[in-house]
Amino acid sequence: MFNIVKKTFKIDGKEVVIETGRIARQANGAVLVSCGDTQILVATTAAKKPKPGQDFFPLSVDYIEKLYAAGRIPGGYIKRETRPSDREVLTSRLIDRPIRPLFPENFFVEVQVVATVMSYEPGIPSDWLAIVGASAALHISDVPFAGPVAGVRIGYIKAEKKFLINPSDEELETSDLNLMVAGTKEAILMVEAAANFVSEETMLQAIDTAHKQIKIMCKVQDELRAAVGIEKRPIPVAEKNEAMERGLKERFGKKLSDAYSIHKKLERREAIGTVKAEAAKALIPEGADSSVKEEFDYLFEMACYNTLRWNILDKNLRVDGRKSTDIRPITSESGVLKRPHGSALFTRGETQSIGVCTLGTTDDCQRGESLRTPLEEKLFMLHYNMPGYSVGEPKRLGSPGRREVGHGNLAERALRATIPDGRKFPYTIRLVSEITESNGSSSMASVCSGSLALMDAGVPVSEPVSGIAMGLIKEGDKFAILSDILGDEDALGDMDFKVAGGKSGITALQMDIKIGGLTLDILKQAMAQAKEGRAHILREIMKCLTKPRDLSMRAPRVEQMKLKQERVRDLIGPGGKNIKRIVAETGCKVNVDDAGVVTIASQDGKAAAAAKRLIVFLTSDPEIGDIYLGTVKKVADFGAFVEIKPGTEGLVHVSQLAAERVERVDEVLKEGDEVMVKVIELDRTGRIKLSRKDAIGKTPTYKM
DSSP: OOOOEEEEEEETTEEEEEEESSSOTTSSEEEEEEETTEEEEEEEEEOSSOOTTOOSOOEEEEEEEOGGGGTOOOOSSSOSOOSOOHHHHHHHHHHHHHHGGGSOTTOOOOEEEEEEEEEOOTTSOSHHHHHHHHHHHHHHSSSOOOOOOEEEEEEEETTTTEEEESOOHHHHHTOSEEEEEEEOSSOEEEEEEEEEEEOHHHHHHHHHHHHHHHHHHHHHHHHHHHHHOOOOOOOOOOOOOHHHHHHHHHHHHHHHHHHTTOOSHHHHHHHHHHHHHHHHHHHSOTTOOHHHHHHHHHHHHHHHHHHHHHHHHHHOOOTTSOOTTOOOOEEEEEOOSSSSSEEEEEEETTEEEEEEEEEEOGGGSEEEOOSSOSOEEESEEEEEEOOGGGGTOOOOOOSOOHHHHHHHHHHHHHHHTTSOOTTTSOOEEEEEEEEEEOSSOHHHHHHHHHHHHHHHHTOOOSSOOEEEEEEEEEETTEEEEEESOOHHHHHHSSEEEEEEEETTEEEEEEEEESSSOBOHHHHHHHHHHHHHHHHHHHHHHTTTOSSOOSOOTTSOEEEEEEOOGGGHHHHHOGGGHHHHHHHHHHOOEEEEOTTOEEEEEESOHHHHHHHHHHHHHHHSOOOTTOEEEEEEEEEETTEEEEEEETTEEEEEEGGGSOSSOOSOGGGTOOTTOEEEEEEEEEOTTSOEEEESTTTTTOOOSEEO
């Protein structure tokens, strides 16, 4: 019934099995990838032919985490997985980016790749296995695909100068690098990293380490294809209208080149549109059908592609007049918004971001569930928004798309290394990047505006950081690496390579390639050029702010104190009575975690101090000399028992009631009376002796 084929290999001692022929047999290609108890089913399907008039490649990639994989039922009222989490969206992008460039240019058939995590073992991440599975499913199918590809995650421990291959989530918590690399046997296709100020040299070593593992996995996929792969579909050959192509070049080539020399984006776009309209009128015969118009659109797009690229390669002339290493003019301002805790406006050429920082208490953290843990709490987050007006277009507003999630995550990773430890700065930090103009590298503008906004809010960042986007134009052996690319250079170029960091090194890196791959030599040159550009941008933004300001007056005041474990219940009280009373009396937010760390948050410093005094009162042992305002709980012939704090009583002996002799205790005190008392003795059994006469006229050390 089944024709099962398995291939097994080892990566850093971990055995990986790729199996096909048992599950999802009606898909064009399907594999089950297993490592330990982590198992991912990846299936790819493709339509028989493109839709009429289709002029682009409709590839969709979906990575799905099922909570049954970890033996859990989803939380909330709807007990099923709903919209994709950010983690699923980001992993879908990790799979998509290295496989997309490997489909034929004129292949317009709809292709879908679905990777489902069906079993999950903590300690064995699923993302790199999903990339391998997607490639293997495509490689053994009939879909034309210039693979195989594979992905590897690399960690690095600075102190030990040690690289980790496919580390667990636990290992990544102590790693100074979280790097994902994908590529073919010959070249690198995608790089994505978060780092704790790692050098360019270390990053290149890590990428080289990853590529060695990628070669192993690609070899196994070739063996799998040899065993079960079916014949690939023929790649459609597009016939060119040579007369139309020649007419475009001879009659409109100069006009198009002149249009691409206009420096301002909107004016350039309008001029190119004018040239296209003239060329269409001259070259498309009257009454021509839609296929001729589609062919003209394609040829005009290729003319734009070649004009921009050869101007750079032959003349070292970019569309805005810069040389390959030049950075656009930069201006930075801080405190541009009145009420937010911190804000900054960063403008680089025609790309502009407003960074806004909001500080909250730990109650404001982002909570969610995933395969890794039933409850995740996130204290630092960055959200990226790009409305249509930023590119001069009307655009319906809606929930964030994959692009917004990806760009926000990249900027967040770039800034995370600068954020102080939660024990030193017990705040939830939310950054929002509002893109108000866009013409290339808005994610790196978000890094710059975000770094300034953090410092404007008074967040004690370790150091400011900046970011730059690099591009590549490559024809044969001739290539040019471009610093600070424009939107046109991104769209018509071969590489989008973003690097962020500070003086101490790299904090984030992302690279996508549109051609067959990138050699380490070109990557090395790009990183060196990016380092110079990044340093220039950092110098420019530091003209605005060089260090964090004092904490914003509008931000909440947050203090922390540590209690012994056995004292936590004293603070909380029966049914939360004590902690609720502190909140009611002071107006502060008070939280205590399982480790005994108490967080006090308030807009008023005096209120926070009052809350802290009450917490000390509730959780400390009485000491000789302390004065309390207590409540009489019981009266006896020999004295009165006074509760000096919840659950703690002491005895005021009749001899300690007043300076003069007292015959009857109930003549001085009655049950329910409030009385000032002083601790005069603590015996070995824990009994507390109090004095009323020594406390008369004194101010209480503690009261509640």
